[in-house]
Amino acid sequence: NAGVTQTPKFQVLKTGQSMTLQCAQDMNHNSMYWYRQDPGMGLRLIYYSASEGTTDKGEVPNGYNVSRLNKREFSLRLESAAPSQTSVYFCASSEHGHNYGYTFGSGTRLTVV
Amino acid sequence: AQSVAQPEDQVNVAEGNPLTVKCTYSVSGNPYLFWYVQYPNRGLQFLLKYITGDNLVKGSYGFEAEFNKSQTSFHLKKPSALVSDSALYFCAVRDPLNYGGSQGNLIFGKGTKLSVKP
Numbered sequence: 013n014a015g016v017t018q019t020p021k022f023q024v025l026k027t028g029q030s031m032t033l034q035c036a037q038d039m040n041h042n043s044m045y046w047y048r049q050d051p052g053m054g055l056r057l058i059y060y061s062a063s064e065g066t067t068d069k070g071e072v073p074n075g076y077n078v079s080r081l082n083k084r085e086f087s088l089r090l091e092s093a094a095p096s097q098t099s100v101y102f103c104a105s106s107e108h109g110h111n112y113g114y115t116f117g118s119g120t121r122l123t124v125v
Numbered sequence: 126a127q128s129v130a131q132p133e134d135q136v137n138v139a140e141g142n143p144l145t146v147k148c149t150y151s152v153s154g155n156p157y158l159f160w161y162v163q164y165p166n167r168g169l170q171f172l173l174k175y176i177t178g179d180n181l182v183k184g185s186y187g188f189e190a191e192f193n194k195s196q197t198s199f200h201l202k203k204p205s206a207l208v209s210d211s212a213l214y215f216c217a218v219r220d221p222l223n224y225g226g227s228q229g230n231l232i233f234g235k236g237t238k239l240s241v242k243p
């Protein structure tokens with residue numbers, strides 16, 4: 013059981029380049045999330061998708077777009093990368109219901125130079 | 126609004142000693158509380174949760190947490206720390222009365238780095 017799979021694990025981009033971070037889950041979860049983790053800042057929610065076909069902004073959505081391609085996949089796109097987007101990005105998923113926690117992927121470490 | 130606080134950025138303990146990682150929360154209803162652990166270069170892993178019932182919740186790797194409604198706390202504990210427990214620990218809260226939309230998302234604390242020395 014793979015859980016939540018993120019690709020790539022590492023990426024270096026030049027300022028202005030674009031890229032898409034991929035996330036897929038095999039647990040039939042309804043909800044999916046994208047977070048960024050920066051030192052001293054904890055986890056900050058970028059976007060989330062409560063169910064297939066819906067997406068909503070989180071705490072720090074600027075500079076990002078998302079696509080909930082189907083129930084399994086939730087991608088995060090950086091259209092024009094900036095050094096401030098250097099971070100570790102985590103995807104997570106959860107079952108629908110307030111007593112469920114999240115299952116996290118192993119992360120993508122992104123450096124923008 | 127829901128919030129969660131981890132008042133200590135870092136906790137240092139000696140191996141074999143008991144450890145406590147603190148968490149306090151603020152919600153309008155009865156909280157659902159979670160602890161996660163993050164080992165270096167890994168994603169967050171679920172440790173335990175409190176939904177209802179016994180205030181003392183037991184989880185993975187010998188960890189437990191005590192829910193204290195009067196003090197609005199959910200501190201993580203372990204009777205005897207191991208060097209391998211060194212990691213970043215996150216507390217999270219959800220208010221089921223506000224479930225729906227963004228209010229239904231887990232709110233995470235900023236994390237506490239636990240360092241266990243031999």
